[in-house]
Amino acid sequence: MEVTQQKCACSDCVCIVNVDKALKKNGKNYCSESCANGHPEGSGCGHTGCKCHG
Numbered sequence: 693m694e695v696t697q698q699k700c701a702c703s704d705c706v707c708i709v710n711v712d713k714a715l716k717k718n719g720k721n722y723c724s725e726s727c728a729n730g731h732p733e734g735s736g737c738g739h740t741g742c743k744c745h746g
C-alpha cells in the first residue's frame with residue numbers, strides 16, 4: 693500500500709500529514725482543523741515544534 697505524505701497546506705505549518713488521514717478542505721490537506729480553518733481564534737495546530745497560528 694502506498695502512503696503519500698504532504699506538508700500541511702497551512703503556509704506557516706511545518707507538519708507532514710498522510711494524505712490518507714489529512715483533514716481535507718478545498719482540495720488541500722491539513723494537519724488539523726485549526727489549520728484548515730485558517731486559525732480563526734489564533735490557536736496553533738497543537739503539534740509539538742510547530743508555531744503556526746495563521
Ligand SMILES: [Zn+2]
Pocket residue numbers: 700705706707723737738739742743744
Ligand atoms: Zn502544524
Ligand SMILES: [Zn+2]
Pocket residue numbers: 700701702705706707722723724727737744
Ligand atoms: Zn497544519
Ligand SMILES: [Zn+2]
Pocket residue numbers: 702703704705726727731736737744745746
Ligand atoms: Zn497552521
